[in-house]
Amino acid sequence: xxVGFKDYYEVLGVARDARDEEIRSAYRKLARTYHPxxxxxxxxxxxxxxxxxxxxxxxxxxxxxxxDRLGANWRAGQDVSGAPGYEDLFRQGxxxxxxxxxxxxxxxxxxxxxxxxxxxxAARGGSGVDGFTTRGADHEAVLELSLAEAxxxxxxxxxxxxxxxxxxxxxxxxxxxxxxxxxxxGGRGHGGGPSGDLFLRVRIQPDPRFRLEGYDLHxxxxxxxxxxxxxxxVPVPTLTGTARVRVPAGSSSGRRLRLRGQGxxxxxxxxxxxxxxxxxxxxxKLSRKExxxxxxxxxxxxxxxxxxxx
Amino acid sequence: xxxxxxxxxxxxxxxxxxxRGEEQLVELEVLAHEAGLHPDLVRRLxxxxxxxxxxxxxxxxxxxxxxxxRLARAARLRRDLGLNYAGAILACELLERIDDLExxxxxxxxxx
Numbered sequence: 001x002x003v004g005f006k007d008y009y010e011v012l013g014v015a016r017d018a019r020d021e022e023i024r025s026a027y028r029k030l031a032r033t034y035h036p037x038x039x040x041x042x043x044x045x046x047x048x049x050x051x052x053x054x055x056x057x058x059x060x061x062x063x064x065x066x067x068d069r070l071g072a073n074w075r076a077g078q079d080v081s082g083a084p085g086y087e088d089l090f091r092q093g094x095x096x097x098x099x100x101x102x103x104x105x106x107x108x109x110x111x112x113x114x115x116x117x118x119x120x121x122a123a124r125g126g127s128g129v130d131g132f133t134t135r136g137a138d139h140e141a142v143l144e145l146s147l148a149e150a151x152x153x154x155x156x157x158x159x160x161x162x163x164x165x166x167x168x169x170x171x172x173x174x175x176x177x178x179x180x181x182x183x184x185x186g187g188r189g190h191g192g193g194p195s196g197d198l199f200l201r202v203r204i205q206p207d208p209r210f211r212l213e214g215y216d217l218h219x220x221x222x223x224x225x226x227x228x229x230x231x232x233x234v235p236v237p238t239l240t241g242t243a244r245v246r247v248p249a250g251s252s253s254g255r256r257l258r259l260r261g262q263g264x265x266x267x268x269x270x271x272x273x274x275x276x277x278x279x280x281x282x283x284x285k286l287s288r289k290e291x292x293x294x295x296x297x298x299x300x301x302x303x304x305x306x307x308x309x310x
Numbered sequence: 311x312x313x314x315x316x317x318x319x320x321x322x323x324x325x326x327x328x329x330r331g332e333e334q335l336v337e338l339e340v341l342a343h344e345a346g347l348h349p350d351l352v353r354r355l356x357x358x359x360x361x362x363x364x365x366x367x368x369x370x371x372x373x374x375x376x377x378x379x380r381l382a383r384a385a386r387l388r389r390d391l392g393l394n395y396a397g398a399i400l401a402c403e404l405l406e407r408i409d410d411l412e413x414x415x416x417x418x419x420x421x422x
Contacts, residue, residue: 031391037383038405052390134389135346135382177417190386193346196379201413203420 215272
């Protein structure tokens with residue numbers, strides 16, 4: 001079986017003759033950067049495993065000496081299984097001492113490590129070989145939903161960067177920022193500890209039509225001057241289609257019309273309301289007839305909106 | 311080290327709000343089990359101020375079930391970064407504040 005060489009010195013960024021303190025310092029620095037509890041990058045956990053594996057070998061004089069006997073001319077990834085003395089070096093039996101950092105049921109360390117130090121066997125069991133068990137790290141992913149999807153709920157497929165795929169049933173009326181918990185789908189536990197959880201953070205995408213406030217939806221309702229003055233029944237978009245709403249005669253801009261129950265659903269089975277704010281729109285260009293009619297209206301009307309305001 | 315093969319999992323999940331009223335409260339031993347830690351270590355972390363009891367009926371403190379993740383995080387940080395428990399607790403609190411601020415920032419930028 002091909003066994004890819006791991007350049008542990010390169011992983012930690014230290015020279016082959018680095019002192020123990022330099023190795024520990026390099027590990028600590030990298031661990032602070034890539035620890036999965038600190039770094040949310042999906043690749044960070046794998047990088048942290050590499051770093052931990054390298055440190056596990058180089059911090060231990062016996063393991064380091066055994067590793068160094070392979071020689072200095074290997075490049076990362078090269079197959080070492082055909083190397084002179086490979087059988088003697090790799091098959092003389094596992095060290096069997098502690099594997100300090102583990103991930104899941106197996107050590108999580110590479111084949112290279114396990115063939116050299118027998119970590120696979122050592123890592124099994126109900127508790128960590130270092131007597132330490134812990135629950136795995138919680139992971140978080142963003143679940144982007146449109147406003148309509150959040151309101152309606154239903155099934156949604158979600159694929160993560162590591163290849164996992166879930167079909168998630170989204171509850172109706174899920175809120176922006178709400179977390180959906182997938183129990184046990186986070187990082188694996190250590191030494192037989194339980195797995196962490198995967199949280200899906202709901203992110204509701206902005207909607208070009210609606211503004212969400214609490215469970216209520218708000219939108220602007222464009223109406224013509226004559227619809228506003230005379231009253232009219234006009235279509236209003238809703239989350240599920242279109243409703244018709246009566247604009248009362250004499251409505252000015254800003255007047256809010258309420259469509260009861262047309263807002264976002266809540267967890268108790270109720271709904272918020274939809275508020276349509278009247279916005280009077282004037283044609284940019286008037287036809288000759290429209291122009292004449294507006295002139296007639298201006299002559300006939302005594303309405304002064306500035307006076308009303310004061 | 312490579313990620314496992316892609317797998318499809320169908321899950322029925324329930325969205326939980328973050329309000330205290332909807333959180334399940336559990337005893338210390340249950341919390342320790344869920345965190346994968348020994349109850350004595352959990353008592354020590356509580357004594358150091360990592361978390362407070364949510365309720366204390368008849369002398370038996372109860373804790374929010376989701377506190378298990380916080381306990382485990384402190385234990386991992388101590389183990390992997392060479393921190394003492396006080397340092398791990400401080401790191402936990404700072405990471406949570408960063409999480410909170412990043413979430414607020416993301417929501418703010420999302421709405422702009």
